[in-house]
Amino acid sequence: MANDKKLVEEITSMDVDFAKWYTDIVKKADLIEYTSVKGCCVIRPYAYAIWENIQTNLNRMFKETGHENVYMPMFIPESLLQKEKDHVEGFAPEVAWVTHGGNEKLQERMCVRPTSETLFCEHYKNIIHSYRDLPKKYNQWCSVVRWEKTTRPFLRSSEFLWQEGHTAHATEEEAQEETIRMLNIYAEFCEKYLAIPVIKGRKTDKEKFAGAIATYTIESLMHDGKALQSGTSHNFGSGFAEAFGIQFTDKDNSLKHVHQTSWGVSTRLIGAIIMVHGDDSGLVIPPKIAPTQLVIIPIASHKPGVLEKAEELEKKLSEKFRVISDTTDKTPGWKFAEYEMKGVPIRLEIGPKDIENNQCVLVRRDTGEKVFVSLDELDKKVGELLEDIQNNLFNKALKHREESTSYAKDYDEFKEIIANKPGFVKAMWCGDEECENKIKEDTTATSRCMPFEQEEISDKCICCGKPAKAMVYWGKAY
């Protein structure tokens, strides 16, 4: 009987249809709502709260490493966008154009920023004159627009929220150092806060950012075995500086071009959290970024003393944790399911029997494990549990990634694995874009990155058999 009722709001099982499971979750956990604007969603308060927690932590890490926040215009005149050739070619197919102001046709059309390199470059040209002005390490939080052909909430939408860091340095070495520093910050953030293990590496030329000399990436593996590019950090060398004329007078009185970087992560990270940690009961949010870390559910709340006790516990726990208490007249069972859907790490049940015994029940979202805890040591226990959940989520995700990572020594084996076993495949590559294209054509898998941690599986390219230059992580990607 209870089971029949449970089916009413149940979501599609992730093993049956992962894509449907995903869209069920984003709707049922109140993360997004569709709008009348194609490819654009409302990011609802619960999802926005996750984003705010991401922002808070990244902002701290950015500032600790000497970055300042700024804000650039959202419009870019066509002539400015076109200054760097590779850049405009890369982005032109997906920019939105503004052609009119009121009823007047604009003399020059402007695009809505798909990314702000060109605006930062124009600005840097104006404010950088001397080596004393360097480095400039700016970041902005904003939204960007890319006219995507197919869209999915958080993973690919026409407009999305992100941060973009843009820095200018006196030397090549400094720029490279910054590029790697920010990649490391992203990796640390993903692993420590989002509990998502990542592979750090460099993108192949085919996959690198339009206008960059090198793109570095953190790649993570979703529960269905598809890869998600979760953050990128680019070294631009002096290419943009030359196109935009960003020069400074160095100590030796010679005129030099700056060396630049840019790096970004987006609300796509929310998609990663969903697809890495979620299960058939809904979201599972790592405690460190969960908008609500613990929800108090009073049992038999009409009985004397129960609501008062719930309120007392809420007040006490709120000193240390992000806590809410649900005192609505929904049934306990409904509330259990609701907060599981929303991925709240810990549920606290308190009823008349508990009050008599000076205890409560704690249920952890990741394992479903239930423990009785004395009210005297409640906050200590909650702290430990949150930490344990955070660690467990990371370890589970890491184990899944390791179990979903294979080696391929020859092309037949490679094709067999890609076709039958979801996940990463490590294989050698000659460095030739033709092989990348062939592999993609044959298998739909793409090169995810050349990891910093290289292994020598063989000395031959998996595809053409010529001498191998690097080991590459391959996989199907979002």
Place this chain on the structure above:
RNA sequence: CGAGGCGUAGCUCAGUUUGGUAGAGUGCAUGCUUUGGGAGCAUGAUGCCGCAGGUUCAAGUCCUGUCGCCUCGACCA
């Protein structure tokens, strides 16, 4: 942008084959009873049947167009 699917109550959908007063479940509101895994009973409110044309005495249903959404490809964070 290619292939497929779908637009009817807040949500999930039936009704379209064969044109004839707009339906169900769930949700929502109110009351009582309930409360340790999505409660029960009673009463009530809710619809430009995606949009625009057309055919017809009559269109949710037939025709044409159009917009949107979903899935899978191609392209991208």
